[in-house]
Amino acid sequence: MHRCTSTFLGIFAALLVVTTTASAQSHDISPSPAEGVPSEAGILSSMLLDNSEPVRGFSLGVAHDGAVLTLISISEGADLLAAGAGNSSGLIAFWTADINPPNGPGGTCGAIISFSPPLLDIPVGVDHEIAVYSYTISPSAVPGTTTALTPVSTLGNPPLATAVSVNGVTRIPTSTPGVITVKPFPVTGLTCTLSEVCTCEFELSWTNNGTYDEIRILENGVLVASLAGGATASTVTVGATTIGGPASAVYTVVGVQNATAADGLSCTADCPDVPDPIPPSALSCVVDQATRQAVVSWILNDVYSVLEVSVGGGVPTSLAGGETAVAVQLGGAGDYEICLAGSDICSVSFAPLCCTATVETPPVTNVVCTLTDPCLCDFDVTWTNGGVYEAVDVYQSGILLQTLGGAATSTSVTLGSTTIGGPLSEVITIVGRENGIDAVGADGTATCPDVPDPVAPVNLSCSVDQTTRVATLVWTNPQLYSSLALSVDGGAATALSATATTTTVQLGGPGVYTLCLDGADECSVAFGTECCTVEVEQPFIRGEVNLDGGYNISDPIYTLNYLFAGGPMACVKSVDANDDGAADISDVIWMLNGIFGNGPLPTAPHPGCGVDPTPDPLNCLSYPVCP
Numbered sequence: 001m002h003r004c005t006s007t008f009l010g011i012f013a014a015l016l017v018v019t020t021t022a023s024a025q026s027h028d029i030s031p032s033p034a035e036g037v038p039s040e041a042g043i044l045s046s047m048l049l050d051n052s053e054p055v056r057g058f059s060l061g062v063a064h065d066g067a068v069l070t071l072i073s074i075s076e077g078a079d080l081l082a083a084g085a086g087n088s089s090g091l092i093a094f095w096t097a098d099i100n101p102p103n104g105p106g107g108t109c110g111a112i113i114s115f116s117p118p119l120l121d122i123p124v125g126v127d128h129e130i131a132v133y134s135y136t137i138s139p140s141a142v143p144g145t146t147t148a149l150t151p152v153s154t155l156g157n158p159p160l161a162t163a164v165s166v167n168g169v170t171r172i173p174t175s176t177p178g179v180i181t182v183k184p185f186p187v188t189g190l191t192c193t194l195s196e197v198c199t200c201e202f203e204l205s206w207t208n209n210g211t212y213d214e215i216r217i218l219e220n221g222v223l224v225a226s227l228a229g230g231a232t233a234s235t236v237t238v239g240a241t242t243i244g245g246p247a248s249a250v251y252t253v254v255g256v257q258n259a260t261a262a263d264g265l266s267c268t269a270d271c272p273d274v275p276d277p278i279p280p281s282a283l284s285c286v287v288d289q290a291t292r293q294a295v296v297s298w299i300l301n302d303v304y305s306v307l308e309v310s311v312g313g314g315v316p317t318s319l320a321g322g323e324t325a326v327a328v329q330l331g332g333a334g335d336y337e338i339c340l341a342g343s344d345i346c347s348v349s350f351a352p353l354c355c356t357a358t359v360e361t362p363p364v365t366n367v368v369c370t371l372t373d374p375c376l377c378d379f380d381v382t383w384t385n386g387g388v389y390e391a392v393d394v395y396q397s398g399i400l401l402q403t404l405g406g407a408a409t410s411t412s413v414t415l416g417s418t419t420i421g422g423p424l425s426e427v428i429t430i431v432g433r434e435n436g437i438d439a440v441g442a443d444g445t446a447t448c449p450d451v452p453d454p455v456a457p458v459n460l461s462c463s464v465d466q467t468t469r470v471a472t473l474v475w476t477n478p479q480l481y482s483s484l485a486l487s488v489d490g491g492a493a494t495a496l497s498a499t500a501t502t503t504t505v506q507l508g509g510p511g512v513y514t515l516c517l518d519g520a521d522e523c524s525v526a527f528g529t530e531c532c533t534v535e536v537e538q539p540f541i542r543g544e545v546n547l548d549g550g551y552n553i554s555d556p557i558y559t560l561n562y563l564f565a566g567g568p569m570a571c572v573k574s575v576d577a578n579d580d581g582a583a584d585i586s587d588v589i590w591m592l593n594g595i596f597g598n599g600p601l602p603t604a605p606h607p608g609c610g611v612d613p614t615p616d617p618l619n620c621l622s623y624p625v626c627p
Contacts, residue, residue: 026052027164027171031062031133031149031178037185037262038143041136043069045149045178046077049128049164054121057094057112057165061155062133066105068147069135069180074099074109077129079122083113086120097131102157107133110160135180143184143210144258151175184257185209192251192267198346200238200247200271208232210262212255218264219249229255238271247271277344278302285338285357287330294357296338297325302350307342316341333361333434361434362386367444369413369428375523377415377448381428385409386439389432395441397426406432415448423450454521455479457501462515462532464507466611471534473515474502481527484519493518510538510620537611539626543577543591543602545569547625551607556591563588571620573612577602581616 028050036043047060064071074097084092094112101108109131114120122128133149141147151173153161163170190206204217212229217236225234238247248271252264280298287294296309304321311328319326321342330336339354364383372378381394389406394413402411415426425448429441457475464471473486477499484500485493488507496503498519507513516531544551546558547570559575561567563585569575575583577590579602593599604613609626 025166025171026050027055027173028175029058029060029130029151029162029164029173030176031151033179033181034135035181035183036137037183038137038141039139041072041134043135043137043180045133045135045180046129047131047133047151048126049079049122049130049173050126051122051124051128051164051166053166053171054123055164055166056114056119056121056168057110058130058163059108059110059160060131060162061101061106061108061152061160063104063106063150063152063155064135065147068138068141068145068182069105070138071099071105071107071133072136073134074107075132075134076111077131079128080111080113080130083120083122086118087114098156101155101160103155103159106152106155108155108160112165137180137182141182142258143182143262144260146179146181149178149180151177181260183260184212184255184262186263186265187215187253187255188265190251190253190265190267192269194269194271195235197272197274198348200269202236202238202251202269202271203233204236204251204253204267205233206253206265208255210255210257212257212262213259214256216254216256216261218252218254221250221252229257236269238269246273274346277304277342277346277348277350279350279353280307280340280342281353283340283353283355285355287357287359289360289362292330292359294328294330294336294338295325296328296340296355296357298340298353300324303345304342305345305347307340310339310341311336313337313339328357330357330359333359333437333439361389361432361437361439363439364392364430364432364442367428367430367442369444369446371446371448372412374449374451375525377424377446379413379415379428379446379448380410381413381430381444381446382410383430383442383444385432387432387434389434390436391433393431393433393438395429395431398429413446415446424448451523452479454481454523454525454527456527456530457484457517457519458530460517460530460532462534464513464534464536466537469507469536470504471507471513471515472502472504473517473532475517475530477501480522481519482522482524484517487516487518489514490516507534507536510536538571538573538620538623539609539611540571540574540605540620540623541609541625542574542579542604542606543594544606544625545571545574547623549625551595551602553595556588556595559583559588559591570622570624572618573616573620574623576616576618579603579612579614581614581618583618 032046034043034045092113093115097109099107151162163172187206188209193203195201195203214229215227215231217225238249249269250266252266254264255262278301280300282299284297285294307319308316309326310316336357337354338357339352341352343349363386366384368382370380372380391406392404392408394402415424426446428444428446431441432439455478457477460475462473481498484496484498487493512535514531514533516529518529520526545555562569572583575587577587594601
């Protein structure tokens, strides 16, 4: 690298001025801000170039207040060195600097990146660091004040212009003065001392190293307190609301003078681990059902400041931290949630422990089932109430049958509802209810004896007097009945004596009649209907077939017409003149012999109306001549 004297700088400046043109572009060289305390050396300000054209070289003068600053060195900037790295030597071709030029105080420098091809440039851009000025702040500098670094073209002899070279053409850049802030001295001797482990409270103390207008305290970089300038101690709580540890925070104490903050001094406040309270264990609720008192017990697993027992979320009862049991009086039947709460020596509460205490509804006793009607299986059920109930439920074989008032001690039940007689056995369960909670059911057994199914009368026989048309029924009763009744052809029944074994009934005109006995046994259960049939025969005149009122030649002719020509015949029995049970040609011959040959007349009934004395399969559907 080549160096030069101030004389050479003057020549360099002259060369730049000679090539200056009036064509202005956008270029700016400005010092970066810096800060330090009085007497501090090595305060660095970077000279930053903003250029809209590639720059191959520059000259620069920066003035300062000699009462506040002393320039101790000027060095190449990082972006300048980066541009010169393209040379074969890896360095810029020319660099010169003067920390004490004429017309100071101030400092000048200049650089040309390359002398031979390829000619290198600082590329277009902003904030290119082209030089670094290093200063010492005067011991007499007033903290909280600032001093300017001003780019000028008045330093040196001849004066060195602040300019940049763009392809051999000089550009005069604009500039903004940089500022070096004189900071107050920081506090010293900062300590963080734990003063309260439960709340992670610390005492901060320090020594002031100047006269401050304000003391600021930051927790992890965030301002948490602002104190008077003479303060040397403060109390802080790690995390503000954190209870116990482990917890850690970095506290920084900053002195402020003339609205300027000194460097902060930090210490770390480490709060030790205060374990969360371990709650009691093995919480138990045991209820004495007779007294309805619960004994609540637990095992201690930590040291507690207070314990509290509450029932159903009500007002808790406070206990000493070392208690392990308490008796609690409960009310009516139901589930009661009993909870144990409390806190440790740091007043940190543990999660409540809860158990359920159940007060049961007392059951009824002495359930007795007494049969009152074997036919209906009716029972009277009685019991003794074991407590004061709001209702009593009656179950039959597990099915709710009745709900009674709470004071009820008896009821009536019929087994199976519609069941008549037995044998039948059912479990009757009585359940008292208090506060909507059922007691354990108490059982009684209702057993209905066997009442056999009814048996209908047997050996039923029916006969009819054809002359009077009166039917006679005779039967045998195999058991006792509560009722008997007779019906004819499904008509209205006529009640009979429950002990009767025979009866008569007047029938009507010719026809078949169905006579039925109905009734019920002594439990009023109907037996199956028993029936018999009788026939009231149609009166007719044998041989008088054409119904003209006389017995003559017309009757055999009418019969022949019926037998061989399909003629009508209302009463076939009248055709059977010889009473042989058949209607055929022999009957015609019988009639003719009787009419013309003094043969026998037709057998009875003849010549008047009557019924057939010898039953046969021949019918007589209608015979208007005979009623």
